[in-house]
Amino acid sequence: MSDNLYLEKLVQRLISLDEKAFQEFALTFGPPLHHYFLRHGLPPFEAEDLAAECVTDIAMNVGKYHPGGNFAAWVYTIARNRHVDHWKRGLKTVELDQTLAAPVNDEPWSDVEIAIEVQAVLVEFSEQDRLLVLGRAVHNRSYEDLAEELGIGLETARVRYMRARKSLAERLLKAPAIRRRIEKGAGPTGLANDQSR
Numbered sequence: 001m002s003d004n005l006y007l008e009k010l011v012q013r014l015i016s017l018d019e020k021a022f023q024e025f026a027l028t029f030g031p032p033l034h035h036y037f038l039r040h041g042l043p044p045f046e047a048e049d050l051a052a053e054c055v056t057d058i059a060m061n062v063g064k065y066h067p068g069g070n071f072a073a074w075v076y077t078i079a080r081n082r083h084v085d086h087w088k089r090g091l092k093t094v095e096l097d098q099t100l101a102a103p104v105n106d107e108p109w110s111d112v113e114i115a116i117e118v119q120a121v122l123v124e125f126s127e128q129d130r131l132l133v134l135g136r137a138v139h140n141r142s143y144e145d146l147a148e149e150l151g152i153g154l155e156t157a158r159v160r161y162m163r164a165r166k167s168l169a170e171r172l173l174k175a176p177a178i179r180r181r182i183e184k185g186a187g188p189t190g191l192a193n194d195q196s197r
Helices: 005-014 019-039 044-060 071-088 096-100 109-122 127-137 141-148 156-173 174-184
Strands: none
Touching: 005 019, 019 044, 019 109, 044 071, 044 096, 044 127, 071 096, 109 127, 109 156, 127 156, 141 156, 156 174
16 A cells, blocks of 8 residues: 555544544654654653644644645644744744754655554554564563563563564565665664664
């Protein structure tokens, strides 16, 4: 499924108040928005709060999006406006000129494209493997915590995570957004590089 088709279907599910669609939307856009705000100078706690606000507000107002457009670009336009509003309220952040003066090749939605590719692969994983990958790679949780939460042994958690991560990395290397990132020299996602045991 292409990124645009996936996003258009996600929009329709959000409009119909599908709870799982909101979770997918939050997983797909939350971390890249958080990274976007961090990259543009917000302290971590403010970036996290603003990303969460954006995810909620966008999901609640997704009916204002015009189908057939570029949904990721629409999301980042809203995020950029929210960041400007945040700055105008006088909260600690970088200068407005720095915020808006992104390099020409700066494509924040490329992070979203990668998140979409990851999500598309993860939905095919078992629930335990999906939770292990997200827990380790996204939330930096320990194997001990994850093993306890999932009711499995510590070594089982390690082995299952390593296998799931390897499978995810192999499949992502075939994805168009990841290939473009590698060709630009940005490297693949950090999932392939997590060597922690």
